[in-house]
Amino acid sequence: MTKTAFSSLLMTPVNALMRIVDAPLRRLQKATGISGMAAFFLAPNMLIFGIFVLLPLVINFVYSMTGGTAFFLSERSFVGGEQYARLFSCVDYLDPMSCQEDAFWTAVGNTFWFVLLQVSLMILASLVTALILNRDLVARSFWRAVFFFPVLLSPVVVGLIWKWILQRQGLLNYILYQFGAEPYSWLTDRTWTFAATIGVSIWAHMGLYTLILLAGLQAIPKDLYEAAEMDGTRPARVFWRITLPLLAPNLLVVVVLALIKAVQVFDEVYVLTGGGPGTSTLYLTQYIYETGFASALRNPGLAAAASILMGLVLVVLTLLQLGVGRRSENKGKR
Amino acid sequence: MTMKSILAGAALALMSTTAAFAGDVRIMWYSDGVEGEVMKDLVDRFMKENPGINVILDNVAYGVVREQLPVQLEAGNGPDIARVAQIKDLSRHWLDLRPLVKDPAYWDENFGAQADWMRPDGSNQISGFMTQITLTGGFANKTLFDQAGVPVPGPEATWEDWAAATKKVKESQQIPYAMAIDRSGHRITAPLLSYGANYIGADDKPAPIDAGAKDYLTKFVGWVEDGTMAKDVWVSAAGTTYRAAADDFINGQLAFYYSGSWQVANLATKIGDNFDWVATGSPCGPAACTGMPGGAALVAIKYTKNPKDVATFMDWFAREEIVKEFSERTLFLPGHKAVVEKGGLSFKSDNEQAKAALTKFVEASKTTSDIALKLPAWRWSDTFYAAIVTRVSQALAGELKIEDAFGRIDADIAQKVKDAGQ
Structure with a gap:
């Protein structure tokens, strides 16, 4: 059988299906016009989006206006903005202990510093790694796999691996002990634990961002670099004038994704530190989880209010990033 | 179709x-x-x-x-x-x-x-x-005590006696910590009651944290600060997360471990012949020598x-x-x-230490205080436990002074009572 005959055989059921749907779709187009057809094709997607994103968002908002410990809305009392007022009841927002919900503001502060440090350090690490992996290295595919491998691990596994390394009787202390150092409780030291959550998070996620940046680097036309080389341009200038501007769209994607992921940090940190020591690695998502699901008397309303606020922050961050991206795109066109 | x-x-x-x-x-x-x-x-x-x-x-x-x-x-x-x-x-x-x-x-x-x-x-x-x-109670690593030449404190020994004795064992045997208590409000309630604490108010609602509770918790924070009590267990989590210190005891890193009767089978299985251990009952305070049922x-x-x-x-x-x-x-x-x-229970174990430990727990149950017997059926026990664990952990991590933690515990419990009434 020739290749063409085989293809037409394969297309037979597709063509048959097209003939079946053709007539009703034509009638529909006649009745609704072109714009109606767009709505028709978008409807399934919008339905799924509505059921699994919009509806929970609305329900969450309704929950945030209710009080009590019951789970069902019908058993909960309407309290208006009381949960939001409770979250914002503070003498000094920079001193969480002066707030009624001190754990919330501690989590907000921790999350702010985590996002700032983790995102900037991770993008820097991913960029440097992508630049190195883009060169003609020996066993380049192996190194790419090495950096991507942690992304494939479950966050719980990531948390457990690093817990075994960092705990008092862990691998790190064992190695240090071989060099004569005294064992140290890394996970009970506030500063080290905070640094560990940032480091572990970077280790776990940078592979994905490295891959995105690497794809961007490989899409930059080689002749630009050849022309720069012929002009005798210094490597640093090549980086600032060619690589970075042409990598900007990929960098924007990486920044947006990394920001959203960092604000939502939970699982690996929860397993690694449980939010401790004290509340030094208690981040917003854990606060919401503990308030809504884990404490002795759950408060779904307060947890919902906190998650609405977190959602708003994410929306603002994303819009800001997109705005910056659009501005630099327009600048490029000019 | x-x-x-x-x-x-x-x-x-x-x-x-x-x-x-x-x-x-x-x-x-x-x-x-x-x-x-x-x-x-x-x-x-x-x-x-x-x-x-x-x-x-x-x-x-x-x-x-x-x-x-x-x-x-x-x-x-x-x-x-x-x-x-x-x-x-x-x-x-x-x-x-x-x-x-x-x-x-x-x-x-x-x-x-x-x-x-x-x-x-x-x-x-x-x-x-x-x-x-179950009944909360302590376990002592008898081998460590014997090697250190320190006698295991007797049934009337107080928490202070245990702290002093285990400190000597710790220094002699170069172990990381002398004592540990599970990170659990239920567990720490036993010594609080021995120091005279009472959680239940006159109206059956939670009472403000009292002098007995403050007394023990202040000592507890002091013991963690001076390295007598294991810091890792309590500090290594936020909120109400449960953490047991059983592994540290099983690994021979603790002289005294305060947990409960449910650990007997676990300890018997995992310690095996590695060292000798005994159940000790609950150390005493000024008010009682009670465990928590x-x-x-x-x-x-x-x-x-x-x-x-x-x-x-x-x-x-x-x-x-x-x-x-x-x-x-x-x-x-x-x-x-x-x-x-x-009676006539024939516990299926070849481990004589496990059998002796169970006998000790049965014996210790006779000194359980009245308030300890009431708490399992009291509606607000878990609320009290959660507030104590959360705030005392913060004090241990250096985020709060223990005196401020007491105020926070009362405020947390009051808020939970209010939430439950909505």
């Missing part, structure tokens, strides 16, 4: 996502020691005797029972039967077995003493029974689709000879009156 068959398919898919089919009884079970294996054996035997009932035993981590089961129950879902430690707090979700069991009088007679622990206030509901009665209950869930099958299983498992066998094989203290009164 007709509309009927599409609907039938959808219904089948929906049914497969609910708890169980008719004739299925799903049990959510967690284990501290070997009881999961014993339970599996008993379940197999039950199914042989009752071929029409299919029991599915889901072995899960304690965290699942503590954190996920309450959410399932609030949504009107969950297993048919569960082994739980938050017995009173969730009692509104338990099924009343009184009209379903063969002989309610048998249940009242043998499980009546703890019936209030697992039913809503003021009801005479039969919700289930205690698979084990508690335990795990097997309760029927009211959202079950098969209440009759559930009751058949509960009746079978609550039989005197089954409870006796379960206790003997798991090394748990039974919660069945006739089994306790008749």
Whole structure:
């Protein structure tokens, strides 16, 4: 059988299906016009989006206006903005202990510093790694796999691996002990634990961002670099004038994704530190989880209010990033 | 395909996502020691005797029972039967077995003493029974004491005596910490009560944290700061997360470990012949030498689709000879009156240390204070425990002064009482 005959055989059921749907779709187009057809094709997607994103968002908002410990809305009392007022009841927002919900503001502060440090350090690490992996290295595919491998691990596994390394009787202390150092409780030291959550998070996620940046680097036309080389341009200038501007769209994607992921940090940190020591690695998502699901008397309303606020922050961050991206795109066109 | 068959398919898919089919009884079970294996054996035997009932035993981590089961129950879902430690707090979700069991009088007679622990206030509901009665208490690493030449403190020894003795052991044997208490409000309540604390106010609502509680907690923070008490266990989490220090004791890193009777089988299995250990009962305070009673209950869930099958299983498992066998094989203290009164429990262990430890816990139960006996049936116990664990951990991590933590504990509890009333 020739290749063409085989293809037409394969297309037979597709063509048959097209003939079946053709007539009703034509009638529909006649009745609704072109714009109606767009709505028709978008409807399934919008339905799924509505059921699994919009509806929970609305329900969450309704929950945030209710009080009590019951789970069902019908058993909960309407309290208006009381949960939001409770979250914002503070003498000094920079001193969480002066707030009624001190754990919330501690989590907000921790999350702010985590996002700032983790995102900037991770993008820097991913960029440097992508630049190195883009060169003609020996066993380049192996190194790419090495950096991507942690992304494939479950966050719980990531948390457990690093817990075994960092705990008092862990691998790190064992190695240090071989060099004569005294064992140290890394996970009970506030500063080290905070640094560990940032480091572990970077280790776990940078592979994905490295891959995105690497794809961007490989899409930059080689002749630009050849022309720069012929002009005798210094490597640093090549980086600032060619690589970075042409990598900007990929960098924007990486920044947006990394920001959203960092604000939502939970699982690996929860397993690694449980939010401790004290509340030094208690981040917003854990606060919401503990308030809504884990404490002795759950408060779904307060947890919902906190998650609405977190959602708003994410929306603002994303819009800001997109705005910056659009501005630099327009600048490029000019 | 007709509309009927599409609907039938959808219904089948929906049914497969609910708890169980008719004739299925799903049990959510967690284990501290070997009881999961014993339970599996008993379940197999039950199914042989009752071929029409299919029991599915889901072995899960304690965290699942503590954190996920309450959410399932609030949504009107969950297993048919569960082994739980938050017995009173969730009692509104338990099924009343009184009209379903063969002989309610048998249940009242043998499980009546703890019936209030697992039913809503003021009801005479039969919700289930205690698979084990537990009592908090200490364990000492006798080998470390002997090697250090320090005598193990006696039954009247105070917490201060234990701190002084274990400190000597720590220095002599170069172990990281002298003592540890599990990160649990229930566990730390025992020494608080020994120091005269009382959580229950005149109106049966939570009382402000009192001098007895403040006294012990101040000492506790001091012991953590000077390295006597293990810091890792309490500081290594935020909120109410449970952490046990059993592994540190098993690894020979602690001279004294305060936990409870449920650890006996675990310690016996994991320590083996590595070192000698003894159960010590609860150290004394100025007011008492009390441990905290508690335990795990097997309760029927009211959202079950098969209440009759559930009751058949509960009746079978609550039989005197089954409870006796379960206790003997798991090394748990039974919660069945006739089994306790008749005595003659032959704990299935070659480990003489485990047998001696169980005897010690039975003996220690005689010094349990009245307030300790009331707390398992008191609605606000878990609220108190949660507030203490959260705020004391912050004080230990250096985020709060212990004096400020006391104010925060009172405020947290007051807020929870207000939330519950909304």
